[in-house]
Amino acid sequence: MDSPRLLRRCLFAALSATLVAIAAVAPAQAREAGPGAVAAVTFSDTFDGPAGAAVDSGKWQLETGDNVNNHERQYYTSGTNNARLDGQGHLVIEARRENPGNYQCWYGRCEYTSARLNTSGKFTAQYGRVEARMKIPRGQGVWPAFWMLGQDLGQVGWPDSGEIDVMENVGFEPATVHGTLHGPGYSGSGGIGAGYTLPGGQAFADAFHTFAVDWAPDRITWSVDGTVYQTRTPADLNGSQWVFNKPFFLILNLAIGGYWPGDPDGSTPFPAQLVVDEVKVTTSDGSGGTGTTIRGLANKCVDVANANTADGTPIQLHDCNGNDAQKWTVGSDGTIRALGKCLDVAGGGTADGTPVQLWTCNGTAAQKWVVTAARDIVNPQADKCLDVKDNNSANGTRLQIWTCAGTANQKWTVG
Known part of the structure; x- marks a missing residue:
């Protein structure tokens, strides 16, 4: 230049x-987006x-x-x-x-x-x-x-x-x-x-x-x-x-x-x-905690384990505590972000039980999500829902994707 x-x-x-x-553009994207989808x-x-x-x-x-x-x-x-x-x-x-x-x-x-x-x-x-x-x-x-x-x-x-x-x-x-x-x-x-x-x-x-x-x-x-x-x-x-x-x-x-x-x-x-x-x-996803909580089973929060920003850090259920590891932004590009990185389906997997993790934002389908009016959080590539493993509300329970079933462990409230 x-x-x-x-x-x-x-x-x-x-x-x-x-x-x-x-x-x-995937099937899940046709579902009606709810008010929680707005950052x-x-x-x-x-x-x-x-x-x-x-x-x-x-x-x-x-x-x-x-x-x-x-x-x-x-x-x-x-x-x-x-x-x-x-x-x-x-x-x-x-x-x-x-x-x-x-x-x-x-x-x-x-x-x-x-x-x-x-x-x-x-x-x-x-x-x-x-x-x-x-x-x-x-x-x-x-x-x-x-x-x-x-x-x-x-x-x-x-x-x-x-x-x-x-x-x-x-x-x-x-x-x-x-x-x-x-x-x-x-x-x-x-x-x-x-x-x-x-x-x-x-x-x-x-x-x-x-x-x-x-x-x-x-x-x-x-x-x-x-x-x-x-x-x-x-x-x-x-x-x-x-x-x-x-x-x-x-x-x-x-x-x-x-x-x-x-x-x-x-x-x-x-x-x-x-x-x-x-x-x-x-709002920022990494500048001192502006963002919003995502609450699910037992009114607990989606949480980045140990507030660790490394790629591959597990995403888990945990008591809500207001820290930056629980402050998320739901972007117009379909991403859900915390600590400057994206909610990601490990390996871009589509099978039931594939864990979700924190990962550097890269624009792939593994990092695209739709928040629906029914309070599902759906990965369109897999056409599956964000899910609390084994319906277990204990702190530290890993989050995963699973076929959408309308159960309590797949219902989320953004904000």
């Missing part, structure tokens, strides 16, 4: 004065409202200006010309080849307009699952992104503030997105990250996809549609400082041109639209 491509995060000459001042949500925008309406100003602010540092070609505008609701539950961020306001850019009269939104001063996240379901535009020179910056940006500057790129795409790579960390000593071309490519020649512009990070102290994991493609910890930074254990604000934008994507050409369709279905942040 070209080192200047992320200089747009570095000096922020293009930010508005406001931001600078603030410096903030505790700290931020959500589903962009409901009439067509043409502005984005919720209680959640987002619009930045204005150009960006000389990265040599992007667009001018970010306020109002609804470039960022508006479509009346169908989406936010449309639209880049146009026009300049009705005679905006001036670093290269002269601006050739394009677009929009960039952030939550600084309105919402910050610190740990949890941060996700957006979006359909990105196609075309040479387009550069959609969903990312985060440390809320202390105005005090410490970039890259000391830290940057978490949940998703970036450049138009010349229609099948690939990138997730990257930037911080002191690993910024610009030295950012730590990886790409994810869709299989079979698909393009991200063809459909909506969910881009997410699962974020816990000293660990961030990236996924696309629930498929994990990288995890980063301080061990990846070659001795540099990890600056991601603090609040960050969210950013959505659609840039045009710049060092990394290159300029648009005659093949680039305009207007270009980044269509956002939802942005959501759910």
Whole structure:
């Protein structure tokens, strides 16, 4: 990656004065999902409202200006010309080849307009699952992104503030997105990250996809549609400082041109639209105990044995005690998580009696669950229920999967 491509995060000459001042499918899946299936949500925008309406100003602010540092070609505008609701539950961020306001850019009269939104001063996240379901535009020179910056940006500057790129795409790579960390000593071309490519020649512009990070102290994991493609910890930074254990604000934008994507050409369709279905942040599964209990037989809790975070740690029944080993989040991606890892069917097994365990989240079917209105917790791959072995309510009894029978040892209350 070209080192200047992320200089747009570095000096922020293009930010508005406001931001600078603030410096903030299987059979079982057909069963009806109950209210317990919803994780505790700290931020959500589903962009409901009439067509043409502005984005919720209680959640987002619009930045204005150009960006000389990265040599992007667009001018970010306020109002609804470039960022508006479509009346169908989406936010449309639209880049146009026009300049009705005679905006001036670093290269002269601006050739394009677009929009960039952030939550600084309105919402910050610190740990949890941060996700957006979006359909990105196609075309040479387009550069959609969903990312985060440390809320202390105005005090410490970039890259000391830290940057978490949940998703970036450049138009010349229609099948690939990138997730990257930037911080002191690993910024610009030295950012730590990886790409994810869709299989079979698909393009991200063809459909909506969910881009997410699962974020816990000293660990961030990236996924696309629930498929994990990288995890980063301080061990990846070659001795540099990890600056991601603090609040960050969210950013959505659609840039045009710049060092990394290159300029648009005659093949680039305009207007270009980044269509956002939802942005959501759910409670942490590893940042000091936000989450919820899952209670079952004898009103006891689903528990990670000895609060051990190692892969393969047994999941058991135990007296409820409020510790982090009993605080779970039920995610929209079908995972159930505690201590930063996932509830997992050992070996991906489907047979009655296969034990469940804690395991690094990896997007496999062994880690997908459905919480039903009947209070079953079902693994769709096996079409079997989470079950207390031998109907034994003693502390330490192992949990497993078993053919759903409607019995008390298969009934769970989330929350």
